[in-house]
Amino acid sequence: MGVEGIGARVVRKEDKRFITGKGRYVDDIKLVGMTHAHFIRSPHAHAKVKGIDSSAALKMPGVVAVLTGREIVDDKVGNLICGWAITSKDGSPMKMGAWPAMAPETVRFVGQAVAVVIAESKNLARDAAEAVAVDYEELPAVADVQAAIKSGAPQLHPEAPGNQVYDWVIGDEGATDAAFAKAANVVKLDVTNNRLAPNAMEPRAAIADYDAAEEHFTLYTTSQNPHVARLVLSAFYNIAPEHKLRVIAPDVGGGFGSKIFIYPEEMVALWASKKVGRPVKWTGDRTEAFLTDAHGRDHVTHAEMAFDANNKITGFKVKTYANFGAYMSLFSSSVPTYLYATLLSGQYNIPAIHAEVIGVYTNTTPVDAYRGAGRPEASYLIERLMETAARQLKVDPAELRRTNFITQFPHQTPVIMAYDTGDFNASLDAAMKAIDYAGFAARKAQAKSQGKLRGIGVSCYIEACGIAPSKAVGSLGAGVGLWESAEVRVNPVGTIEILTGSHSHGQGHETTFCQLVADRLGVPISQVSIVHGDTDKVQFGMGTYGSRSAAVGLTAILKAMEKMESKAKKIAAHALEASEADIVIENGEFKVTGTDKAIALPMVALAAYTAHNLPDGMEPGLKESAFYDPTNFTFPAGTYICELEVDPGTGKTSFVDFVAADDFGRLINPMIVEGQVHGGLVQGIGQALLEHAIYDANGQPVTASFMDYAMPRADDVPSFNLSHTTTLCPGNPLGIKGCGEAGAIGASAAVINAITDAIGKNNLEMPATPDRVWRTINAA
């Protein structure tokens, strides 16, 4: 592997610029003649926009324009789309209301934009925005998913009667009912998966620059997938054809899914820059992030699991209400369906599963993919249910899981997924050993003598990453393919540029992707650079989400590398007068195996570009590209066990230990993988203990700042004890599964299982705030 190859703990190349303040984020970019946008947003959850009077604002200093929702609709900028078509159980397509970039008539959530002020500075735009008078007629609003489906509830969109977007089912209902009819035991559970606000460190931002002479737009934006942004802006929003629109996503400070989507602000900035003839910049503040970044989760679920007399699961029934907010965001429809219900088999052999998912509109911020996207909801449900079952059936929770583990691979679940490989016993064993599961009872007794309630909680998660293949997702309703592209450019002096359609917004691609090159060619990573995030530089790409960059993006690079190496070997063989089959690549040299004859990579590259002495018929140059479409998802899996204490006086939880035994397949950079797991675990713990995006009954957000929305801080989380039990993914040549979301998927159930174990009561919703835990302890 070498010191910088696959498996090496290489320090991140990109961190020098990040930690010395030299990162280049959208807000750092200043264009000549740039103006600044400030949005005027609805203070009401549901209202008619009766009029907008901008006459006073237009007279204020530095104001360039005030533009409204009516104008953007009149200019035929397209409504926002949802890119995954879901079909209800009655065969009808999902029912969607229109989502214009700014509301011309009706606002449906607090924070929805109705107009924008363009001014010479950010402050002047803000000053003028206060002088714009918007006349609203308030309408009744509904924020809660169960209130929204009741008859007589306020209605959001005429296209979606009863606020229902779809009623979708998966699995075999007859077989599942039959399993329940014969069950020895049935375990039931109601769970709420709390709504979360993503809170990337960098708020969203955009700069749009229209060149009237070329009729060409450039958009700098905080995107996880600039090519998808360009595609959607061109194909659906009528901004400009693709060759007249360049999208650049420079350094981006975290996304967690929230920066996958194309938002109204980018559309308005592009449209406005053409209208005013000058570049337009918008940088969101934290309040805008809380109000307008797509939220995550927000499910209400009833589930029942059937067991036979040997505690084997025989059937699983799930009914979930998913809150979509006021509009269908770009991939929202797929999250509670194909990214959630297809994972309901968990790590277990379940012969029959039936799930029904009802998607619902409410007067809240739109909900879409957030770290894990559907899989945390599935994993939390299954693992809470397994714990509940163990308590009800009076068996050890780890043993109940072991009894039901899938042990033969490949394994076809009843809900589409075909697990390719895994070893669930290995990760459970590793985690139990790491936390000394056997010694827990003694530790619990010891804690009790000190007035503390100690608990232990297990969570055995499985997830699906690298969503694929394109043909399969297309058949399920996806509007895009889910492959990745890469290009390898060997420069004439032998340095290497890798162009990738993946996008790094904190993941460390600039290091890990170089490690593959170092591994194959034996060159230092300092000779390799990664180019990403610019539609003018990279041919195309599907971006970064769903833990896909290594499994899909890096495999595309590998495919391009193989093509490049094949050509380079031909050039080397020609120069060394050897057979191509005898050429091996070592330490940056092309060698004739078993001899001391060698030619260095720079000389091969130079030969390719001088073209003075190439094999007959060979094209000059050394540059290859590849598109890679996987054959299946990958299936990272593992066991998390959490041990904690609850203070009965305050309900406060303190961690004692947290172990994670993950199977991610091959690790490229274990240090970066550990960082990903740490971050994911913190987000999972955040959901379990702290985070909750709350609305009051009228749709007013209660948690629109960090004073109310509790983000996890360093002292809220324990030191993590990580390990890996590896089965290589057979679906890609590197054996990679993906690691970006696992922590957020598996951690929440481990925490809640541990708290409920500690307090001896099974029903406890997230977030398990001290108040909620204390009230649960003291409930009759």
Next chain:
Amino acid sequence: MYQTTYHRASSVDEAASLFAKGSESKFLAGGQTLLPVMKQRLASPSDVIDLGKIKELQGVELSGDTLTIKAATIYYDIMTNADVKKAIPAIAYLTSVLGDPAVRYRGTIGGSIANNDPAADFPAALLALGATVKTNKRSISAEDFFQGLFTTALEDGEIITAVSFPVPAKAGYEKMRHPASRFALTGVFVAQTKSGEVRVAATGASQSGVMRVPAIEAALKANWSPSAIDGVSISASGLLADIHGTAEYRANLIKVMAQRAVAAAR
């Protein structure tokens, strides 16, 4: 932030006269409340008069049984001050758990009590210790100074110069932190004066701001021990309730934090 005019005063008198000249003046101490509020455009003072560099407002003095902390002394300087640690270690502890390091390097005792946030830590210390607030015009007892949420006895333009604490026999402070803001969800300061009086004050709990807790005072007067509070019943009526703590939970916290403060009292 709206346009404003910034003044750096070099004396209390200069600050008072600058304040009088502005149409809507505000004093700035550590800026831990005023600046965020201004950034949110929820306050638009015409003039901001910075008290932070006034020498006569800096420092700590221990004289006999009186500990005096000047108004613009930052939390960090309070928590690390040898006289504070010796005379009233509970104040050093309270300051060490107040906010986060950034807040402790900027925030001041005068700013905290002038703002009188219902979840701030210092009002509980002042009330429990029977402190006196000194201003450029008069002396005000803590009892009279705090007058409900964000309301104090300060008159327009009046400047806090110092807080004087009688050194107690014993004092302790414990709080449950608000999970998001890290203010006190409920904090309780207990004190036993040298004359044997017991005073207990809770912050973060009441809809009327910092408050004495007579039931716990009576129990501790009879028996200064955590278990003395076991039988005390605290009513949830009139207590704050929000997404992080119901009124019943805060009522419980008053008891539990009082018990822990007694256990920690020195």
